[in-house]
Amino acid sequence: MNYTKIYNGTAITPSGLIKGATVVICGDKIEEVTTSNVSVPGALKIDAKGKFIAPGFIDMHVHGGGGHDFMDNTVDAFLAISREHAKYGTTAMMPTTLSCEKQDLLETIETYEKASPLNQEGAQFVGLHIEGPYFAMNQKGAQDPKYIRNPDPDEYHEILSSTKVIKRWSAAPELPGALQFADALKEKNILAAIAHTDAIYEDVVKAYDAGFRHATHFYSCMSGVSRRNAYRYAGVVESAYLIDGMSVEIIADGVHLPTPLLKLVYKIKGAAHTALITDAMRAAGMGEGKSILGSLQRGMEVVVEDGVAKLPDRSAFAGSVATTDQLVRKMIELAEVSLPDAVKMITETPAQILGLGHLKGSLTKGRDADIVIFDNHIRIDTTIVNGKVVYQNQAPVLSIP
Template identity: 35%
Template sequence: MKDYIIKGGKLVTSSGLVENSGLLVMRGKIALPGAMRPESLYSGFACTLYPGSRSIVQFPKASEDSGAYELIDATGMYITPGFIDLHVHGGCGFDVMDANARALREMAKYHASGGTTSFLPTVSAASPAQMTKALQAVAALSLRHTGGATILGAHLEGPFLNPASAGALDKNNLRPPDIKEMDSLLATAEGNLRMITIAPELPGIREVIRMNTREGVVVAAGHSRASYEETMQAIKYGVRYAVHTFNATTPMHHRDPGLLGAVLTAPEVVTEAIADNYHLHPAMLQLLLSIKGKRGATLATDAIRAAGMSDGTYKFSGRQITVQNGKTSTPGGTLAGSTITMAMAVRNAVRHGNISLPDAVRMASANPARVLGLEDQKGSLAPGMDADILLLDEDLEVRLVMVQGEIVIDRREQLKQVESK
């Protein structure tokens, strides 16, 4: 594995933009972020291996010209933590429900090209046999080398959802909570189930929430018509996340706040937004951030197999959907996932949602890392963190993607060719 020095550019941190004096990547980890002078940085130093760790690692003496490190020139670019997508069904013609390694690897490569360095392949509600097969495929590749983004585990969107708020999901695949089925899914996942979306109002859902919470699975609310009171009870039992906030649920009313009123006001719940300019008016991103605060919202794609493909007709959740100008919908006009990447979501948040770049990047990196309990490994440019790093140009286009210290996407030469014309 190569070691790198990233010179120049601006670091995008939670506190703002910082001039980069030199960021050292060593052994797949961020050894030291670029807040020091280069001449003192590379003359030999020591740092803790992980934040809060007492272990000290002494790095060898080296200069920029010694050949010990490969230099990456980030002049004129933004350096950000890699993006983490907690909700993604497919991309580049593949779907998680294809239930095979090739589909997942191609998805991992495609979404890496859009700035995603780790993600949760999302298993749609389907028959028990189909969900089991898809979950097995995800578990087999979790935390393995994909040539693209790292698969952190699976997200089950269903099957315990409300058919009245099915959205683009096939309502025939939605069913009442079943502890035996849930136990079987957990066993199949072998510790690789990281999130499950449920409807808080369904009878018997309390036991499902508690079972998953005990197993360390993040429980999310969505595809629901729950009342405010029902949702608050579910939060009491362990719900900590809300998928595609404002979508596939009843609208909020000032005398009947419903699920939205509960997840927006509960400080322990993190809310997810799909910033494709179709699922939400850009002003709703501002509203979400103003209510939940900088730590309380994430960006996700909810991307389907049509992402990265041309307009046309595709299959999602066993149903035919149409893509036109990037907008995905069922024949009845219901939105059906999205075709965006995480980098596109960040750009939309900045350009149309009037959200600052540091805040948009936090919503795409640090916040989802914290949802999964991985904030000591991913989501920031701190010593000891995984070297999941992006270089974005001034237009916030992805120019380089590094996953755990390995460059998987490099478009810097394309940038040089454009500049030379």
């Protein structure tokens, strides 16, 4: 077996920070996390040089990056996005679609199936996330309205029977037929998530009981308190706070949610029920200017400025250009979250939400050897996926005070 030894770092583990740690990898699994600089004959040795050694970052909602979108429906696009995000510490990702025609979605599924076994140089794919097209029209955000529709049993049963790679599907639970849709997802062990929705509390309780256990890009494109015929109703935001078992995900880029809301989500839901996501579109890792949300052929033109993608009329955000290292950094700087909790929200928590906690999300013996090394400014030094180094930063080493 091939061994790798990472030493002289501070490991971020479920039991706390371990200074002077050594992490031993055997093949594609973590074999040991210890305070001793153990001898591992023949191992590839990586000196962490006093930096942090953490579980690899898991991005459970990402559309693209590096000039590519998953809905370009090419293997090259899938692999390029994987490599791009690995530079920022992402070791596992859930490719995400947008509302589209059924045929486009079937092509994306087919492309995922072709690209996944070829993905050896970047972040691992851990399942496909279907976002849409079953959404509330007035909560469409940057989703193209011509594709938005109510759940269609013939359509979704055909899609679900065509593949086993779908692991998550986001929809509005108040739509006609949405609860039956949730039943179909539950039969396939697919995570049902609430998104682009005008549901009220009573809708959400029924949806939760039917299997909608997660809230997609929390606060974005979802209902809060509303008035109907003079009476106030709690929306999805309040419902997610009230239902202890419901997990949420936030785009912690410092733009989509202001500092007070980042703090509020953390205070109420906590690190164990809050995942950090990039929701990144193709312009992530690129400069500002015009870009395309969705496929190059049928996507929507957007503009990237002020650290976010916007619709051309500036009426709504159109996905983020964030990377996972930025999410951790912003939660520490803006929300005043501790480093261990910020890391937990991008590692252990998404792993648990996705049912991957037995494989990923922590520096624990037997877990997948997905590891990232970074400095005290969350600047990525090394990214390791399944025991293989896929990225190393050649920038000068910075000492930690």
